[in-house]
Amino acid sequence: MNKALAELKSNLHSGLKLMLWRSCRLQDFHINIDQAVLLLILALLVNILGDYLTNLPAPYFSVFGFAGFGFSLTCLLFACYLIGKIIDRRDALLSLLVLLYSSMPLLYLTSTTLWLLQRYSEVNFSVYAVTLLYYALLAALLSRPVQLVARPLKRYAWLGIVLFALLWIAPAYYFDRYDFWYQEERDNEEDPYAEYRALNAEQILFNQARILSNHLGALQPGRKGRIDVFSVNFAGYAYQDVFKKEVEYTQDLLDRRFGARGHSIRLINHLKTYQSVPLASATNLAASLNHIGRLMNRDEDVLILYLSSHGSEDHQLAVDFWPLPLNDINPEMLKTMLDDAGIRWRIIVISACYSGGFIAPLQTDHTLIATAAASERTSFGCSHENDFTYFGEALVKDQLRYQFSFVKAFQLAAENIAKREMAEQLTPSQPQLFIGAQMQKKITELTSSITADFCRDSNDGVEPC
Template sequence: MPPFPRHLGRATASPGRVRTLACVALLVVVGGCARAEDNRGSAGLVPQLTVPAPPNERGLDVEQVYYSQFRLIAKATRALEEQRPGVTDIYFVGFAGDAHQDVFLREIRSVRTLFDDRFDTRGRSITLVNNRATVAREPLASTHNLLAALDQVSARMDPDEDVLFLYLTSHGTPGVLDVKFDPLRLNDLTAVSLRKMLDETGIKWRVIVVSACYSGSFIAPLKTDTSLIVTAARADRVSFGCSHENDFTYFGRAYFNEALRRTYSFVDAHAEASKTVDRWESAEELKPSLPQIHVGAAIRPKLAEIEQHLRRVNGTPALQPRP
């Protein structure tokens, strides 16, 4: 993919204010999927395990896709709104890395909608997606585009107030998130390269959720005192639910579609989702994925600020899970 400039119309400072790279809280939730074929069903308690996507023979203009990325990522980031002084804003970045199963597209769309509706990110959310259905109108989930998105988010944030919520969903191997869209040749996203991106863009407060197999391996390279990291599996375990026809992975459904519809606490949601996933996996006689969490010492007060703000904005009503 041809490189493009790091700065795509970077937001400028308001008069009298010195603009610095924003340092924001980034929450990463990693939730991987096993490509299991054995499905000892439990009466539809959870979605079926991985089923391959149907073959698609439509051609893809690879060169056109590559050269459209500057335009698409520039358009998407220009739409991001500036931070609001005195408000702990959340900026949401979603990354659906695997084009070959629609579950990742459906999940990232649902999570973005949830955050726009319940976590006050409307105007401050962006998704990067690998899927034939979106390739002409949305930026790819590539490492280049992720860096550009983080760079532009950081330019709009207040480094002391605001938080970045980064959600990554795909397949994975230890330390690596799959980035796949045949016949495009995209680089996979490693935990080490993600840490470098976050440090380069000056992002301080980090909430990162990674949904992929072996996603617990992202914690050690990414953890800081100012980060919250949630993963769908332990470093040596797979996670489940990434069938083509599903709307969510197991962890994505438990964490976002259930727990975060009842609470504003990203930490409490992890505890609830872990119990839910364990119950589903036990019913399916699957080896437990054991979702993991890291809560930096310094980020706890920031997370409390977010919860207080959302209660003021929304009150405390819960949303019903999507069917």
Template structure:
């Protein structure tokens, strides 16, 4: 009776853990139950052998009951940890030792039983070692089988591109490009371009769409904005992000804007590595976006004034390539640091939430918004126990002078102003109206920068 009760408790606790750990779309796997029950049956068989060897039939169920009790407690603890982890409540450092801790607990609950009964029955030391080695070998084989056959299992589905999407994508891209209006001569216009690179998580699509909405509604870029989205569920609705579509988007914006007066705000959101922002949208094989290629594409587009935000791990590695006298580069992390918040349940990454959703709404300059966002990100990462991502911001020498006038146009909607950069053969002049008028030649700007 005790065996049946504790077997059900252990099975139930392991079903709970498997359900909490299962990925979205997983289904119940009967083979997983069979795989789990193999080891308790081995322990029960060991109890039968021990009982016969000791001539004491009361020992038959003792080892397996003790093991089931220990396994129930371990599975409940794992379930609690899994629950906290699914909501992002665990500090990052815990992930480095928790798997080791649970492995040690699992080995302990089995090997300690074998060792105790071996000593009680006065089994020779060499026989104990053989038993322990054999137990470890069987445990290893069993664990691999359980890993391959979890109680809740996701059936792998190969991504399929529907025929309709194949023909719809060129139309979506062309429609998006055609919707980009030309700028008005004599005034500064801001253009927006957002790229969500990784299709496997909705957070990147959500972030780019929210940022575009912010710029279109609050900052007036409607008619001057473009978003390229990689997402499993948006093939029929939004143009995908590839090197080709990014290049075409930059070229179109470059054609529609006045290079001397207008500014591009470009933001990228995805997973990343050093000098890489990931572009992935199966089943299409895509090249990743590298910093050198992006710089060449920007230069070829003729877009002079740029504010670029890269939200990905190791995004600081993009700074050296993208930096120029007429560019602001903002990154979610340092070149050798990861950034955080790209979870399946999040609507924005940590940096995206802090910079766009919180700081940019309450400030009137990118620099002050960045400083505020950096504090917010650091506080959130510290609370979670994560290694600081160390967001970065670099402002080019010419942009440092021109940016206040550009920002006045972008932020001061209650009191519309005009900022323009006009060229003549000798100099470039920055004008902000109606409240401020600054006339600085390129030579004066360079001298001030030195």
């Protein structure tokens, strides 16, 4: 054992000279199986220690580090075997392994020390300088062992850098790199879902009956002899502010310009509103439509139903506010809700991907349906930082803010969306519009009625008649 340790010490000394480009010979190394095993164990221990130090102050051990170390060793053995075949030396594999791992513990310690100095030292170490020094030492480790083993065949000196880099370093680094120690998320790092985890789903759902009742109770009935606009504005997806913002703006616009004040309700899934505004759920939507259906003069009044959320290829409107167990809405469900509510005149606007798939199931002679996309196309603008989706901005903010015809507003909005998508090199969303035969005439009457009412009652001069 003393002999093995003495040989190990000698190999490490020779490995240091090899790595520092000092003069050394192949005969300076003790090449045998015992030394190969001892050097591998030492390299493994130094590797574990280095990972531990670089993951302070709270490192966690990972057994997958052994898989990474084993994969790296396998790649190295194959490279050494191939080099031995090329230089035609049967003992090349063991010789190269001993030479490399005589330097490997020193390289691990050097890289760890450089990293720790850069992290903790008050001296300003350049990242580039540290990286350059490390790779200079690695280059010596890749080239010099082959030079020593292949002598006097100096023409094979290039083999070390090429084959070790391609067959050992690159695969081990890029395809199966595991550390023995890692850092878990620190407690002080912000958890983006912390507020959702803290929600009391049972309590929220229990409160819905009271919240919804308060909002529905504030609605006023339609006035006989004139067309009143009722609106339900639905933001189904809780995790992006854009749907909430779009629906709030739309309700405010319909209240102010289309005479829906006192006849409108918003249903929103969002952390900021769930305690005061009814949830955007299928249950609340059905209840709202039923209540409005009883308040409306069904022969005269018009419902504007504005739905904003994500949509799926199988034409499901996303209704999502985890951890609440909410159901998505499909076209058949929506048709049943409207039919059960007895609402005759319907303007349905759906701002969602694939929303064109809602048209066929919902179309009637008394319905107008505007969708942000064709049944097989996506729409755009569903980003957390946006105030509107592309469709909502083009239709509501840019058109309905200045005019009262839904048909003209949609046509102009569709043109502007097409230009924007072309400029941004996006696949066209192809917004869709359906107008039932009876709805054609009703839209003309509605446009005239709300234009006259707004121009008579508005005196703020902010928006045109």
